[in-house]
Amino acid sequence: MTGRGITKELLGLIPIALLVAIWHGAVSFGLAPPTLLPPPGLVFMRMAEQLVTASFDQDILATLFRLFAGFLIAVVLGIAIGLAAAVSPSINAAVRPVVRVLAPLPKVALYPALLLLLGFGHESKITLVAADALFPILLSTYYGASTVEQKLIWSAMAAGTPPREILLKVILPSAAPSILTGCRIGLVISCIVVFLAEMITSTDGLGHVLITAARTFQAVDMFVPLITISLLGLILNGLLQAARSYLLRGFPEV
Amino acid sequence: MTLRALIARLAPLLACLGLLVAWQVAALALNNDSFPTALDSIRAIPAILGDKEALINILASLRRMAIGFGCAILVSIPLGLLMGRSRGVASFFNPLLMMIYPVPKAALMPIIMLWLGVGDLSKTLVIFLGVSLPVIYHSFEGAKAVEEKMLWSGAAMGLSAVERLIRIVLPAALPEILTGCRTGLVLALITMVTSEMIARQSGAGNILFNALDMGQYDAVFAMIIIIGAMGICLDAAFERVRKRLVRWSEPQFDIPLSFS
Numbered sequence: 001m002t003g004r005g006i007t008k009e010l011l012g013l014i015p016i017a018l019l020v021a022i023w024h025g026a027v028s029f030g031l032a033p034p035t036l037l038p039p040p041g042l043v044f045m046r047m048a049e050q051l052v053t054a055s056f057d058q059d060i061l062a063t064l065f066r067l068f069a070g071f072l073i074a075v076v077l078g079i080a081i082g083l084a085a086a087v088s089p090s091i092n093a094a095v096r097p098v099v100r101v102l103a104p105l106p107k108v109a110l111y112p113a114l115l116l117l118l119g120f121g122h123e124s125k126i127t128l129v130a131a132d133a134l135f136p137i138l139l140s141t142y143y144g145a146s147t148v149e150q151k152l153i154w155s156a157m158a159a160g161t162p163p164r165e166i167l168l169k170v171i172l173p174s175a176a177p178s179i180l181t182g183c184r185i186g187l188v189i190s191c192i193v194v195f196l197a198e199m200i201t202s203t204d205g206l207g208h209v210l211i212t213a214a215r216t217f218q219a220v221d222m223f224v225p226l227i228t229i230s231l232l233g234l235i236l237n238g239l240l241q242a243a244r245s246y247l248l249r250g251f252p253e254v
Numbered sequence: 255m256t257l258r259a260l261i262a263r264l265a266p267l268l269a270c271l272g273l274l275v276a277w278q279v280a281a282l283a284l285n286n287d288s289f290p291t292a293l294d295s296i297r298a299i300p301a302i303l304g305d306k307e308a309l310i311n312i313l314a315s316l317r318r319m320a321i322g323f324g325c326a327i328l329v330s331i332p333l334g335l336l337m338g339r340s341r342g343v344a345s346f347f348n349p350l351l352m353m354i355y356p357v358p359k360a361a362l363m364p365i366i367m368l369w370l371g372v373g374d375l376s377k378t379l380v381i382f383l384g385v386s387l388p389v390i391y392h393s394f395e396g397a398k399a400v401e402e403k404m405l406w407s408g409a410a411m412g413l414s415a416v417e418r419l420i421r422i423v424l425p426a427a428l429p430e431i432l433t434g435c436r437t438g439l440v441l442a443l444i445t446m447v448t449s450e451m452i453a454r455q456s457g458a459g460n461i462l463f464n465a466l467d468m469g470q471y472d473a474v475f476a477m478i479i480i481i482g483a484m485g486i487c488l489d490a491a492f493e494r495v496r497k498r499l500v501r502w503s504e505p506q507f508d509i510p511l512s513f514s
Contacts, residue, residue: 113289
């Protein structure tokens with residue numbers, strides 16, 4: 001089995017390697033001028049160079065701070081509202097139409113309004129990240145909590161469990177797989193949105209690095225923040241996956 | 255009972271109204287120059303929609319979105335279905351897609367602009383990239399969950415592999431695919447706005463951010479209402495189409511479950 005796993009991983013590396021090879025080939029055969037498409041070696045060298053400079057590290061930290069702050073707010077609010085809507089019909093009646101209206105709304109369009117209300121600092125970006133990551137988490141929590149098997153709740157009630165403990169010890173754990181799926185989607189969205197918000201207006205962060213490079217036509221420096229956010233997304237996704245398999249140990253299928 | 259049904263039907267409208275009222279109250283309470291009331295913003299809408307140039311801009315945005323969305327669906331659904339039915343194809347493409355996923359597609363805009371210019375082509379390409387990932391993902395999941403027995407019966411009745419893919423896998427995965435398309439639709443709108451914001455040349459996003467830069471705050475909020483209404487209307491229209499196409503499947507939640 002492990003042998004098969006390794007060949008599977010190797011198979012997956014082929015398209016990535018191919019992409020880099022095509023990239024390199026296009027530059028070295030003169031199909032694309034190096035000012036528009038810098039060779040991959042140069043980009044990775046530049047990235048290694050940048051990663052040890054303090055200013056680039058600070059940009060990464062600023063992005064990560066906004067990402068985590070927004071994501072955590074979205075997780076807390078999303079799980080709380082989702083559970084409340086699944087448990088109580090009256091809250092459900094109030095939340096459902098509002099969610100139907102707000103979920104398909106492109107939140108980026110709200111960003112100018114947030115800028116005017118909350119200023120150009122961290123707050124407006126964190127709010128935008130939270131608003132975008134909230135809905136997938138809320139909806140998957142609601143879905144997970146409202147499909148809990150009724151028999152489990154009845155048995156807990158028959159055993160004399162108070163309602164609050166049913167919520168925390170029966171409904172929350174059995175909705176956990178669905179909630180974590182929602183969190184994963186929310187995390188990817190957070191990565192995307194924090195970058196966009198920083199591109200629109202910012203004085204630091206990875207998005208700002210990209211925009212500065214674009215304004216001065218430094219193609220190499222434009223690739224570095226893009227690859228960095230892609231790697232950050234992969235790492236965070238891996239961490240969430242690890243947390244998931246820890247939290248869901250004992251579940252039949254993770 | 256009919257009264258209750260009526261209330262249930264009107265609930266989204268009531269929610270809209272409630273949000274607008276909340277906005278109005280908040281704006282009156284804050285009394286901030288840069289935060290106009292809901293009424294003021296709504297009053298600014300006719301001025302934008304009446305302007306011929308603005309209207310052409312908005313329509314151009316919608317056209318780019320439709321082209322990008324259409325192309326993305328045509329490419330992504332077959333790819334996702336193939337990935338779902340063949341382990342080899344799946345493990346071939348999965349890591350690449352995983353790497354592209356967290357990259358904000360609109361952030362590719364400055365680079366693509368270097369190659370293709372600021373015209374329609376680069377914006378449509380960015381929308382295409384933004385839409386394809388969720389559609390691929392959902393088609394993949396949908397095709398993976400198709401019951402093996404149906405495929406075996408199909409094979410026993412002499413359907414070729416391609417026919418099985420079109421006549422068994424595609425319909426069986428359709429509900430899941432349409433969920434992906436719905437997510438993609440919202441993403442197309444988001445990518446459209448952001449791409450136009452970066453390449454300030456034409457389009458709805460351009461109007462929005464130009465108004466912001468020039469400090470015309472009621473126009474900013476009016477544009478937000480217009481774009482939001484576009485999102486809600488497109489979503490509602492798609493939901494109708496979806497309900498018709500998958501009438502046979504189990505009743506699903508009327509709110510999209512995934513938004514990535």
